[in-house]
Amino acid sequence: MWRLLDTGVMTAAQNMAVDSVLLGMCARGVSPPTLRFLQFNPPAVLVGSFQKVEDEAREDYCKDNGIDINRRITGGGAIYFDKTQLGWEVICRWHDIGVSRPSAGMFEKICEPVVTSLKRLGINASYRPRNDIEVDGRKISGTGGTEKLDALLFQGTLLIDFDADTMVRALRVPVEKLRKREIESMRDRITWMSSEMEKLPPLSDIKKVIAGQFSSSFGCKMKESGLLKQEEELLGEKLSYFKSSDWVRGRKTRSSRYFRALYPTGTGTLKVALVCSEKADLIQSVMFEGDFFCFPRRGLFDLEAALKGTSVKSLRENVEKFFSDHNMDMGGIGPEDVCHAVREALSRSEWRRFGIDVGKANSVFTVGGDFEHIASLGPRHLLLPYCAKPVTCESRHTDNCDMCGECGIGESYETAYENGLIPISITSYEHLIETINKIRREGAVAYLGSCCEAFYIKHRQDMEDAGLPGILFDVAGSETCYDLGKQSFAYKGEFEGETQMDLDLLEAVLSACRIIQQGGK
Secondary structure, three states, X not given: OEEEEEEEEEOHHHHHHHHHHHHHHHXXXXXOOEEEEEEEOOOEEEEOOOOOHHHHEOHHHHHHOOOEEEEOOOOOOOEEEOOOEEEEEEEEEHHHHOOOOOOHHHHHHHHHHHHHHHHHOOOOOEEEOOOEEEXXXXXXXXXXXXXXXXXXXXXXXXXXXXXXXXXXXXXXXOOOOOOHHHHHHHHOOEOOHHHHOOOOOOHHHHHHHHHHXXXXXXXXXXXXXXXXXXXXXXXXXXXXXXXXXXXXOOOOOOOEEEEEEEEEOOOOXXXXXXXXXXXXXXXXXXXXXXOOOOEOOHHHXXXXXXXXXXXXXXXXXXXXXHHHHOOOEOOOOOHHHHHHHHHHHHHHHHHHHHOOOHHHHOOEEEEOOOHHHHHHOOOOEEEEEHHHOOOOOOOOOOOOOOOOOOOHHHHHHHHHHHOOOEEEEEOOHHHHHHHHHHHHHOOOOOEEEEOOHHHHHHHHHHHHHOOOOEEEEOOOOOOOOOOOOOHHHHHOOOOOOXXXXXXXXXXXXXXXXXXXXXXXX
16 A cells, blocks of 8 residues: 655745655655655755755846745756646655665666556657656656665656746756757757647646556555654654755755867767766766757757766767667767767866866867967957947947947957957958958968857858968857847848957956966966
8 A cells, every 4th residue: 555645836845855754754664655746836946965056056047036946855967846847756665666776677667657647648758768758859757866774765757837948047957148049959858748738637637647557557556645643743843954055055065067069070060068077077967959960850869868977988988889779860970079079078177277267168169279279379360240349339340449438349459459469340251251361361370259159150161261270259148140040131241239248258268378378377
């Protein structure tokens, strides 16, 4: 006999405290084996047991939007949980489910009832190692667990009707500037029940199907009941702790870092974004994008899942095995390209010796060589985008600047002069190529410049062909012509939007160049 426990809607602190109570009481032999359903209100970011809040949550956004932040007793990555999701948990002893210790087979065994339930409801779900339930490559339920003595707590989140945009903004997932295309890319990797069904059944019916399937799969009976008296008493004692900063922030946790890079291949640009441990030795999550095709489309998502939680040391072995085991066509991109892209991203951590932290390094691109080599050449020109000048600026469409102090271009000109550089405003794509060719003929050996990431991806090969190495850094978080679908106007120098110069990044790049040119001193 199992207990079917539906705790309804609770705060994050209440739900985390209940988890602790149920696992502890089960380990002591007080609580019966339990299937629990839970929900959250207000919405919450839940970091894993071994994560740092500041690494995983966009705290200002959460505070401004009434989103709680708390810590799970289970490991794994951070998740966003709102009242449209259904949490499900199994709390029992190992022998209750016929296993003795954690294993890949155990994860699949506990997930199977949810997979079968979704199939019964008309959704073609399947289990995907290491611990996800997916639909055509897109995650619909993530899972994780922990143990205490001979008891375990295994939990999952079932996405029913989900606010993906808020999730991306609340979590520090592998996107950086929260531009439209980045959010859409994350949305492509998840799905939810309401988007997979013509008519979503009532939540009570979904719970009934899942409970029935657990009963059938585990060969047990389910009896609906509430918390035991001992559990309620212990919950009253623990709740204040799970609300406290000591719990949410006070644990000794592992730090993680976010790395990204754009890696040119023979058939397109492979963009990689990954979250790694601070020592860059463990891949916690990874996301691939780029201007290439992938067939089948889900193959890219399966590759991301296969690399999650793996050692960087075994990267080549894991990637080559995946390509060997899966019939996937990435348009000429192979295991070697994937490994190079990941290692290119991880190499950004080494830039700290030049004074550029990983956050800034992620926004720097190169043409015709690596950063250290190009910087050592001593670039003497700074090429700046006209779109960072105000639309009303009289010199917006000229290659000069009046330095009136009304925009970041003027400050960039001042910084350039202070560092012995020649600043030039670029007024169109053709002007860029003409300028690169001109300064090369005049003896320039390298240049610095600023453009948006999308422009770099589209025109990197053109800049390579111009034959002059360059270090480029991204514009600040404004919407670019590519975000607005107006790149054809920008190509001709007719874009009427405004971007912004990242002046801190400019200073960091210039400082790094000086350090490199002085022999690293």
